[in-house]
Amino acid sequence: MNGGMIHEHCLNEPERLGRSLGLHTRRQVCVPSCGYIDLTIEGNGLRIAIEAELTSKRVSRDLLKADALFADELWIVVPNAQTARIVRVRLRELNPTKENNDVFVLTLVQAITRLRLCFSDYFPTIVKQKTKTERS
Amino acid sequence: MKRNDTTGDFIYALRHSLLNDYRGRIFARNISLIGPGKVEISHLKKCVKKHRYDLALSPIEPPQLFQGALWLGFEVHNKEARTSIETMSGHGLCEGGSGSGKSTLIKWFTLQLASHIEGSWLFQFEKSDFSALVPLLQWLGVSAISIGPQQLIFNPIQVPTHCDPRVFSARATDNMIRSLQLPPRAAKAVHLTLLLLYEDFGVLQGGSHYPTLFDFRIKIAKSTINPQAREAILDSLDPILMSIGNCLRYRVGWTTEELAKLYIIFEFQNTGIPEKNLLLSSMLVAESSSRLARGLNNRKLDLWIACDDAARLVSAANPSDSFSDLIGLVRSQGISILLATQTGDIAPSILSNTANRFLGRTTSVTDMNAMCGAMGCTAEQRQYLSQHLSPGMFLCQLGQGWRVPFLLRIPRPSTWIKLLGINVQQMQKIRPVLSSTHSDPLTELNALPVVEATEFRNWRPDPAISSQTPTSKGTTPTTLCDAELRFLTVVVAQPCKPSSTYPKLAKISPKRAKAIRKHLIDLGFLREQTLQTNLRGRSAIILEPLQPAKQLIHQLSQRGTSV
Numbered sequence: 004m005n006g007g008m009i010h011e012h013c014l015n016e017p018e019r020l021g022r023s024l025g026l027h028t029r030r031q032v033c034v035p036s037c038g039y040i041d042l043t044i045e046g047n048g049l050r051i052a053i054e055a056e057l058t059s060k061r062v063s064r065d066l067l068k069a070d071a072l073f074a075d076e077l078w079i080v081v082p083n084a085q086t087a088r089i090v091r092v093r094l095r096e097l098n099p100t101k102e103n104n105d106v107f108v109l110t111l112v113q114a115i116t117r118l119r120l121c122f123s124d125y126f127p128t129i130v131k132q133k134t135k136t137e138r139s
Numbered sequence: 140m141k142r143n144d145t146t147g148d149f150i151y152a153l154r155h156s157l158l159n160d161y162r163g164r165i166f167a168r169n170i171s172l173i174g175p176g177k178v179e180i181s182h183l184k185k186c187v188k189k190h191r192y193d194l195a196l197s198p199i200e201p202p203q204l205f206q207g208a209l210w211l212g213f214e215v216h217n218k219e220a221r222t223s224i225e226t227m228s229g230h231g232l233c234e235g236g237s238g239s240g241k242s243t244l245i246k247w248f249t250l251q252l253a254s255h256i257e258g259s260w261l262f263q264f265e266k267s268d269f270s271a272l273v274p275l276l277q278w279l280g281v282s283a284i285s286i287g288p289q290q291l292i293f294n295p296i297q298v299p300t301h302c303d304p305r306v307f308s309a310r311a312t313d314n315m316i317r318s319l320q321l322p323p324r325a326a327k328a329v330h331l332t333l334l335l336l337y338e339d340f341g342v343l344q345g346g347s348h349y350p351t352l353f354d355f356r357i358k359i360a361k362s363t364i365n366p367q368a369r370e371a372i373l374d375s376l377d378p379i380l381m382s383i384g385n386c387l388r389y390r391v392g393w394t395t396e397e398l399a400k401l402y403i404i405f406e407f408q409n410t411g412i413p414e415k416n417l418l419l420s421s422m423l424v425a426e427s428s429s430r431l432a433r434g435l436n437n438r439k440l441d442l443w444i445a446c447d448d449a450a451r452l453v454s455a456a457n458p459s460d461s462f463s464d465l466i467g468l469v470r471s472q473g474i475s476i477l478l479a480t481q482t483g484d485i486a487p488s489i490l491s492n493t494a495n496r497f498l499g500r501t502t503s504v505t506d507m508n509a510m511c512g513a514m515g516c517t518a519e520q521r522q523y524l525s526q527h528l529s530p531g532m533f534l535c536q537l538g539q540g541w542r543v544p545f546l547l548r549i550p551r552p553s554t555w556i557k558l559l560g561i562n563v564q565q566m567q568k569i570r571p572v573l574s575s576t577h578s579d580p581l582t583e584l585n586a587l588p589v590v591e592a593t594e595f596r597n598w599r600p601d602p603a604i605s606s607q608t609p610t611s612k613g614t615t616p617t618t619l620c621d622a623e624l625r626f627l628t629v630v631v632a633q634p635c636k637p638s639s640t641y642p643k644l645a646k647i648s649p650k651r652a653k654a655i656r657k658h659l660i661d662l663g664f665l666r667e668q669t670l671q672t673n674l675r676g677r678s679a680i681i682l683e684p685l686q687p688a689k690q691l692i693h694q695l696s697q698r699g700t701s702v
């Protein structure tokens with residue numbers, strides 16, 4: 004779904020970082036019979052589905068879409084910690100028994116940090132260069 | 140013989156305002172219409188006797204001022220008090236309650252000085268009775284004109300004749316800081332901007348194409364100076380440019396050198412306080428700078444300036460409006476300033492810089508004590524003055540010659556024609572001629588060369604854009620100010636940044652930016668979102684521009700309005 008400016012902002016930053024790390028990024032990936040995933044990042048044998056959410060309303064659909072895409076991890080990127088808490092509560096309501104080990108509810112900063120951590124081993128030189136330039 | 144005595148007493152009583160009470164006025168009317176009766180004669184004698192007795196016991200010595208070209212008025216024994224014109228070269232201060240005769244004193248002195256000095260500027264801040272002087276001055280051979288701020292053609296930042304632009308820029312800066320009541324932080328910005336403008340217009344290289352205050356405003360708006368200082372300058376300047384823009388939109392206006400040769404009555408009664416401050420101070424600073432540059436020091440009096448209702452200018456309680464700095468600068472240059480005030484709230488520096496003092500009837504003893512203290516009156520004299528001063532009677536202290544305070548009575552305006560030897564019939568003959576010349580009083584000044592900045596004819600302070608977008612609170616169109624538009628522009632240009640970054644980008648103070656942000660959200664231009672920008676701590680407030688904001692900025696950019 005095409006969201007507002009904050010929704011776009013939550014996707015732009017991970018996409019930009021993914022590209023700079025040399026990962027394969029795709030926006031609005033079609034999932035048959037489920038709709039579209041906002042962003043997918045692939046690399047190092049991992050496929051991450053990223054959904055930006057400002058509320059907890061569409062979380063159940065996000066889970067379905069991620070399953071249909073055979074994504075290794077689903078990252079639900081939210082603007083702030085309060086929304087993250089609400090989304091986590093909603094997830095627990097949907098699957099009270101099962102632990103969602105492959106679903107992460109992250110704020111934008113947390114998503115960027117996790118992205119760096121996940122793929123820094125695979126592209127160490129690029130990450131080092133990036134951190135150097137950031138520091139300078 | 141008895142009748143002659145009564146007539147003499149009657150004239151004496153009238154001259155000394157002894158019949159000003161209700162009973163006295165009835166008796167005066169009876170004497171004039173049907174002649175004096177027993178009761179009237181008895182009352183007259185009582186009044187005159189009491190007054191003479193009071194004078195005999197008066198603790199104030201009569202002056203020994205019998206010679207001189209300047210006729211001050213009458214002393215207590217009804218003799219003429221005269222002094223030299225040079226006496227008036229020091230500044231003067233006149234204090235008196237409403238109806239004490241301050242304006243009459245100014246008018247009388249102006250008439251007295253008319254045939255001796257080159258020019259006179261009479262400033263009226265509240266009333267408009269100085270224009271009555273015009274026919275009298277005309278009869279005395281002096282052409283006087285009465286002009287308001289809309290007819291004036293003056294550029295406050297025009298460099299006066301013979302003056303170095305660099306030196307004048309410092310003086311003009313002080314003047315603007317003082318008259319616009321700007322914060323100290325703005326002083327350097329104003330000075331720098333003035334110098335840059337002079338350089339841009341080639342004034343520093345000797346050019347005579349001067350910037351106007353409009354150019355100054357535009358330069359300040361575009362500059363990268365301290366945002367608070369810039370906002371303060373713009374906030375003060377915009378109303379002035381809107382109200383008296385017609386007067387200020389000249390690159391070359393009337394020079395004070397030319398104005399100082401004329402008798403001008405400046406009628407500023409319908410003008411705001413900042414406008415009055417700016418025009419008065421600018422004219423004085425320009426004339427003073429010009430005289431200083433020409434080396435005209437310790438010269439005889441040739442410009443007489445009088446300000447009626449100048450309570451605000453001399454006030455000690457309100458130093459930001461005070462004239463005290465300026466009166467200290469304009470000294471020994473042949474300029475004399477007389478300030479008339481109603482209250483005793485007088486700044487010490489004003490008292491220090493005024494040599495001639497006049498104290499009229501005051502309604503408050505506290506007000507009277509301020510001037511009495513400055514004149515060095517004894518307790519006995521103060522007691523006497525509090526009970527015996529009447530309208531038209533002043534306690535006077537001169538700067539030169541007779542330094543002891545003395546009582547002075549200004550003649551009634553109705554007797555001036557007779558006292559000054561003006562032939563009434565001749566006056567009546569020339570009046571129609573005068574009225575025809577008065578229909579265009581600026582003829583003489585209009586002949587002076589001026590250069591108008593035509594681009595500022597229909598100037599508006601800023602892009603007061605009317606956005607037709609319906610707001611969240613209603614459907615009425617709203618108007619955005621310059622700062623709000625700037626803020627909106629940066630939000631549209633760089634969306635989704637924390638709200639703390641925008642004040643710096645828009646060059647607005649954070650406090651003001653907060654208010655602007657709330658206003659724009661209310662108007663439906665922006666939306667607030669919270670976004671976690673750090674791993675820890677509170678979420679930042681992110682500003683998202685909505686469609687009306689984008690449309691408005693797009694329209695502005697198409698119109699080519701620089702925000």
